[in-house]
Structures are given as C-alpha cells and as structure tokens.
Amino acid sequence: xxxxxxKPSVAKDFAAALGASGKKGYYQGDGIIxxxxxxxLFELLPPEGYDRKFKKWSLEDLPIIxxxxxxQMNASTAPQAKLVIELLQRHAQGDVLIATDAGREGELIAxxxxxxxxxxxxSRFKRFWVSQALTPQVIRQGIENxxxxxxxxxxxxxxxxxQRADWLVGMNLSRFMSIGNPPPPFSVGRVQTAVxxxxxxxxxxxxxxxxxxxxxxxxxxxxxxxxxxxxLENPTNGKSAFFKDEEEYLLAAAERCxxxxxxxxxxxxxxxxxxxxxxxxxxxxxxxAFKQFGYKPEKTLAIAQSLYETHKCLSYPRTPSMVMGxxxxxxxxxxxxxxKDSSALSGFCAPSLINAENKHIFNYAMLEDHxxxxxxxxxxxxxxxxxxxxxSIVLTSFFTACIPDFVYREKSLRFHIGPYGYACRIREVxxxxxKEAFQEDDPDDEDEQEVSAFDEQNCSVVGFQIxxxxxxxxxxxxxxxxxAFMEHPRGEGxxxxxGLGTPATRAEIIKTLFSRExxxxxxxxxxxxxxxxxxxxxxxxxxxxxKMTDTAxxxxxxxxxxxxxxxxxxxxxxxxxxxxxxxxxxRLMFQKTAVGKCPLCQRLVFETKMGYACSGxxxxxxCRFIIWKNIAGAAISPTDASLLLIGQKTNVKKCTTKEQKLxxxxxxxxxxxxxxxFK
Numbered sequence: 282x283x284x285x286x287x288k289p290s291v292a293k294d295f296a297a298a299l300g301a302s303g304k305k306g307y308y309q310g311d312g313i314i315x316x317x318x319x320x321x322l323f324e325l326l327p328p329e330g331y332d333r334k335f336k337k338w339s340l341e342d343l344p345i346i347x348x349x350x351x352x353q354m355n356a357s358t359a360p361q362a363k364l365v366i367e368l369l370q371r372h373a374q375g376d377v378l379i380a381t382d383a384g385r386e387g388e389l390i391a392x393x394x395x396x397x398x399x400x401x402x403x404s405r406f407k408r409f410w411v412s413q414a415l416t417p418q419v420i421r422q423g424i425e426n427x428x429x430x431x432x433x434x435x436x437x438x439x440x441x442x443x444q445r446a447d448w449l450v451g452m453n454l455s456r457f458m459s460i461g462n463p464p465p466p467f468s469v470g471r472v473q474t475a476v477x478x479x480x481x482x483x484x485x486x487x488x489x490x491x492x493x494x495x496x497x498x499x500x501x502x503x504x505x506x507x508x509x510x511x512x513l514e515n516p517t518n519g520k521s522a523f524f525k526d527e528e529e530y531l532l533a534a535a536e537r538c539x540x541x542x543x544x545x546x547x548x549x550x551x552x553x554x555x556x557x558x559x560x561x562x563x564x565x566x567x568x569x570a571f572k573q574f575g576y577k578p579e580k581t582l583a584i585a586q587s588l589y590e591t592h593k594c595l596s597y598p599r600t601p602s603m604v605m606g607x608x609x610x611x612x613x614x615x616x617x618x619x620x621k622d623s624s625a626l627s628g629f630c631a632p633s634l635i636n637a638e639n640k641h642i643f644n645y646a647m648l649e650d651h652x653x654x655x656x657x658x659x660x661x662x663x664x665x666x667x668x669x670x671x672x673s674i675v676l677t678s679f680f681t682a683c684i685p686d687f688v689y690r691e692k693s694l695r696f697h698i699g700p701y702g703y704a705c706r707i708r709e710v711x712x713x714x715x716k717e718a719f720q721e722d723d724p725d726d727e728d729e730q731e732v733s734a735f736d737e738q739n740c741s742v743v744g745f746q747i748x749x750x751x752x753x754x755x756x757x758x759x760x761x762x763x764x765a766f767m768e769h770p771r772g773e774g775x776x777x778x779x780g781l782g783t784p785a786t787r788a789e790i791i792k793t794l795f796s797r798e799x800x801x802x803x804x805x806x807x808x809x810x811x812x813x814x815x816x817x818x819x820x821x822x823x824x825x826x827x828k829m830t831d832t833a834x835x836x837x838x839x840x841x842x843x844x845x846x847x848x849x850x851x852x853x854x855x856x857x858x859x860x861x862x863x864x865x866x867x868r869l870m871f872q873k874t875a876v877g878k879c880p881l882c883q884r885l886v887f888e889t890k891m892g893y894a895c896s897g898x899x900x901x902x903x904c905r906f907i908i909w910k911n912i913a914g915a916a917i918s919p920t921d922a923s924l925l926l927i928g929q930k931t932n933v934k935k936c937t938t939k940e941q942k943l944x945x946x947x948x949x950x951x952x953x954x955x956x957x958x959f960k
Contacts, residue, residue, distance in 0.1 A: 282312065285317070287318050287387055288320070291380065301313060316364065326352065345456075383411065389441065407427035408429070443846075455467060472786075474829040475829065476767065477809060484757065487754045492753065495522040496523050500538055500745045509707055514702040546694060552688065557682055557715035560679065563598055563601070570674060578791055594661070596651070603653050604643065604644040607645055631684065684714060684718055689708040689712075691707075692709070759805045759806060778832060778833055781832065798812050815871045828856070876919050879896075880906070880926065886922070
C-alpha cells in the first residue's frame with residue numbers, strides 16, 4: 282500500500298506508527314511505502330506558460346482564459362514532486378491511502394498530484410480523515426476507518442473550482458489594473474479586495490463622522506439598601522438620548538425629579554440562562570490570541586500547527602467547527618480526566634455535562650470537516666513561551682465549555698415619576714455557573730445592573746444627574762474584530778451574510794493585504810494605505826470591477842462555490858470577460874504622496890514598508906537616506922517623518938534600550954542623521 286501525506290513530519294508519524302524505515306523522500310515498511318508532498322508540489326501555469334506573448338502585459342491580450350488548466354512543478358520541491366509522481370504511477374493499480382490534511386486544500390494537493398501522475402481510476406484509493414493528533418493509535422484506527430476516496434469528490438470539485446477562479450481573477454484583473462501604472466503591479470483577489478474595501482469604508486466612516494452632543498438624565502433609585510440607575514425615556518423613540526431641540530423635556534423632568542418619590546412601577550420578569558463560551562475553532566483561537574497576546578493570525582496558526590504536529594497536544598488546528606460529534610463524548614471524557622489537574626477551572630466543571638445530549642458541546646448538525654479545537658495531552662516542558670500561551674487559551678476553552686450555565690432573573694423596570702418614565706434592567710443571580718470561574722464583567726451585559734435585593738414596589742428617588750455625551754462612530758477594525766467580521770459579515774441594513782474566506786484562509790488573506798502594501802496597522806488599528814485606496818477608487822470606475830469590492834457579492838460567490846463548483850467557475854469566467862471588455866473611464870496613474878524632501882539630496886522622500894526612504898536610492902550615486910519606522914521601540918508615523926524633514930522635532934516618545942530599559946525622548950534630524958532629544 283502507498284500512503285501519501287502532505288508534510289514530511291506527518292509521514293514520519295505514519296512511519297513510526299507502522300514500523301517503516303526512512304529512505305530518501307519516503308519511508309518503507311512491510312508492504313507499505315509512505316511518501317509526502319511538501320505543501321503544494323504543483324502550481325497552475327502562469328499566462329506565459331500557455332503563450333509567451335503574455336509575458337508582456339497588454340490590454341489587447343485580456344482576458345486570458347486557458348482552455349485546459351495546466352500545472353508546473355514548484356522549482357523548490359521538484360525532486361520530491363517527481364518521486365511522488367513515480368510512486369503514484371507504480372501503485373496506480375494497487376491500494377493507495379490519501380492522508381493529506383483533512384480539508385479542501387489538503388484534498389486539492391493530493392488530487393493535483395494524482396492528476397499529474399495520470400491517475401484516472403480511483404476505485405482502490407481510500408481517504409484517511411481524522412481531527413486528532415497523529416499518535417500511533419490514532420493513525421492505525423484512521424487507516425481502518427478510511428473511506429473510499431470517491432466520497433470526497435464534491436470537496437475535490439470545490440478545491441479545483443476555487444483554485445481556477447482565483448487564478449482567473451488574479452491573473453486577469455491584476456494585469457488589467459496594473460497596465461499603465463508603475464511597478465509593483467496591483468493585486469486583485471476575490472476575497473482580499475472585498476476585505477480591503479470593508480476596512481477602507483470603515484476608515485472613511487470614522488474619519489467623516491461628526492459627533493453630535495446629547496444629554497441623558499439618570500435617576501438614582503434606592504430600595505432595601507440597593508441603589509440602581511434608571512435613564513429618562515425619550516417619548517419620541519423610547520431611547521435615553523435627548524438632542525439639542527429636545528432638552529426642554531429633559532430639564533423639566535429633572536426639575537420634577539427633585540425630592541420626589543416614584544409614583545408607580547411597571548415590571549416584567551423572566552428567568553434567563555447563558556451557556557458558557559463554546560469550544561474554539563481556528564478563527565476564535567486567532568481572535569483570542571491577538572486580544573490576549575497580540576499574536577497575528579498567521580503566527581497563531583503556525584503555533585497551533587506546531588502544537589498539533591510536533592507536540593501532539595492539540596487536535597487538528599484548521600477547523601471551522603466549534604462543536605464535537607456525539608461520538609466524541611468518550612474522547613472528551615478521556616481528555617477531561619487526563620488534564621483536569623492542569624487547570625483550576627476543572628473544579629468548576631460538572632462532568633455530568635459531558636454527554637451526547639449536551640448540544641452545546643456535541644452536535645452533529647453543527648459539525649463541519651473537523652471537530653472543535655481541544656487539548657489532547659499535557660504541554661511538554663520543551664514548549665516555547667508562545668506555544669504555552671496559545672495552548673492555555675485552548676485549555677481554558679475546553680474546561681469552560683463544561684461548566685454549568687449562568688442563570689439569573691432579569692427584570693425590565695419602568696419607573697413613573699409624574700408624566701415621566703425612567704427605564705432600566707436589573708438581574709438577580711440564581712446560579713453563578715461559569716461566570717463564577719472568571720469573576721469578570723461581561724461587556725454584553727453592561728446595560729444590566731446586578732442587585733441582590735431590590736423591591737421595586739417600595740423604592741424612592743435619592744438623586745439624579747445630567748450627563749453630557751456625544752455620539753460615537755464605529756471603531757476602526759483591529760485584527761481580532763476583522764476576523765470576527767470576516768466570519769460573520771453584514772451587508773446593507775445589517776443583513777447577515779456568509780463568511781468571507783474560510784477559517785483556514787483568513788490569516789493568509791490578512792497577511793496578503795499587508796504584503797501588498799494595501800494595509801497598515803497603527804496602535805492595533807487597521808487602515809487602508811494610499812496604495813490600497815487608489816486601487817479601490819480605480820475599481821469603482823467600472824461597474825463590473827466594482828463588484829470585487831462588494832462584500833455581499835463575494836459571499837454569494839462563496840455560497841455558489843459550495844453549491845455547484847462547475848457553475849461557479851463558469852460564472853467567474855464570464856465575469857472576468859465582462860470586466861476586461863468594459864474599460865475603466867479615465868484610467869489614472871498611481872503616484873505616492875511624498876512625506877517631504879531628503880535633507881541630503883533634496884529628492885522626494887516616500888513611505889516604504891520599513892521606513893521613509895529617499896527616492897534617489899536607485900540613482901548613481903545612490904542616496905541611502907532613510908528614517909526607520911521603528912526606532913528604539915518607538916513608532917515613527919508619516920506625520921513624525923514630515924516634521925523631521927522640515928527641521929522640527931517629534932513629540933516625546935516612550936523608547937526601550939537594548940537592555941529593555943525604558944526611557945523617554947523626542948527625535949530630530951541633524952546632518953541627515955536621527956538624534957535623541959532627552960528631557
């Protein structure tokens with residue numbers, strides 16, 4: 282039997298489990314050969330691979346639509362690719378087990394290799410598909426439970442359609458937007474461009490937001506030693522805000538509130554319960570790791586992959602699911618007993634909740650390719666600090682999921698004082714449940730006040746206060762909130778849309794936006810760069826191209842990909858053809874805005890990925906002047922660079938020495954070199 286894995290490390294695990302010894306590029310044992318890809322061994326040919334004329338970019342040559350898509354070996358892994366092809370061809374009539382990663386991308390990697398090997402009949406091919414860490418027992422059991430490869434043909438079709446569609450969009454529309462502009466070329470993608478548009482729109486929304494002042498009247502109402510706050514209701518909309526032309530009503534209510542009692546109270550009460558947070562999928566883990574430790578999504582994914590492959594203490598990371606199957610109850614119980622001494626949270630858990638009836642944890646209806654992330658073993662002492670941090674998030678999630686519900690009685694109260702109504706919500710805790718384990722405020726419940734003994738039928742006003750406030754815009758995206766948006770995007774009127782990208786690809790999409798210089802991060806906030814905004818502006822000039830920036834359109838494509846891959850690919854092909862035939866009106870040239878002039882040669886200075894560099898760096902002789910974006914741990918903004926270039930100093934910044942000692946200083950330029958100005 283031939284076993285095809287995706288990575289060398291996985292092949293090594295199979296070899297250890299099956300008693301195979303290492304050869305060059307494969308392992309061999311009793312009746313088995315185990316070989317491996319190194320990620321994608323093959324890539325789609327670039328346009329010039331079909332016709333050399335495409336090497337020179339020209340609008341007349343667009344669209345580029347291959348009649349049949351062809352592949353080429355990745356140069357860096359060509360020897361291994363040739364070996365994999367040879368082994369597949371040799372075993373084509375025998376038993377073959379496909380053990381690439383269990384997901385759309387892993388399926389695609391294997392099927393491309395089979396295609397290049399000329400494999401047509403797959404009746405004796407089987408598929409290894411597990412979510413657990415690859416211990417010898419799991420590997421042997423997974424081989425026994427392997428299903429016919431043909432069962433995964435639908436997933437295979439989606440993988441090929443997605444890859445070809447991305448090639449058609451990327452190769453054609455990137456060329457279309459780049460021709461006539463200086464290098465580097467512009468990149469356009471089905472998902473990345475829509476995500477960039479969302480960030481740019483949020484930037485504009487925040488930038489153009491005009492804060493409007495308003496007032497709120499808060500009454501303090503006391504009963505049985507407990508005091509709660511209730512806000513005056515606006516009779517026009519039932520809310521608490523009073524704008525300038527409504528203040529007369531608020532001031533009259535404040536006057537009436539002085540030294541008075543509550544006339545009557547309307548109360549509605551109902552028991553509620555909050556289940557603990559669900560188990561994690563990869564997106565939830567990436568959000569938590571960024572929020573707690575500042576790790577970028579691709580870093581978290583790499584760490585999780587190491588915990589899975591190297592330390593074997595984490596289940597398969599690239600999972601979209603936040604539940605497990607009903608047949609995973611024994612696995613969950615086993616890991617609970619194994620790890621309960623590793624976390625103080627286990628003392629709050631109710632083991633009786635680990636049962637197939639608990640749909641919060643075990644729910645086949647919500648299960649996708651793999652079950653949720655769970656710890657499978659204790660973290661070894663050799664693990665790094667960052668591995669320890671990511672593992673701790675998963676461990677906390679695992680035990681939290683089986684702590685009892687938080688149960689409380691919620692009361693909606695409306696106090697009548699003369700003709701005025703004051704409203705609030707309070708809650709009385711019945712069972713602390715999982716909230717007791719954390720002892721922290723829930724931001725979702727900030728409008729509910731927790732009290733122990735409040736008798737709304739026997740209460741009085743003990744004070745009031747008028748607050749002056751301003752309306753606030755939505756917050757700029759950060760990495761974690763962007764991931765949350767990509768997972769659950771909203772369209773016009775806050776309508777729910779299907780996700781942007783997949784849990785396994787979102788980190789790469791965000792990374793791509795940074796590498797293309799479309800996106801930058803300042804104080805954890807995300808902003809579209811000048812280059813990114815220029816691209817979006819050019820796309821908006823063409824009604825067809827503008828669809829690339831539409832979140833709703835992108836998510837519709839994703840739904841069609843899942844429903845009918847062939848129809849999806851045809852639709853993308855037709856769309857690309859329409860785009861390149863409808864020339865954008867008034868094609869503009871991209872030109873960066875200079876931050877100032879070089880103090881050494883007077884040429885323009887432009888922002889780059891790492892700093893602010895003189896445009897004369899390619900001249901003869903070259904000018905090497907640059908202001909780095911990070912100096913002694915302090916961030917230098919474009920505004921700072923502009924000030925330095927006109928001879929002024931920056932504001933005082935917090936800096937760090939090589940010995941990690943903190944100090945404060947401003948920066949200035951002297952003779953073209955940066956100097957510190959200490960207090």
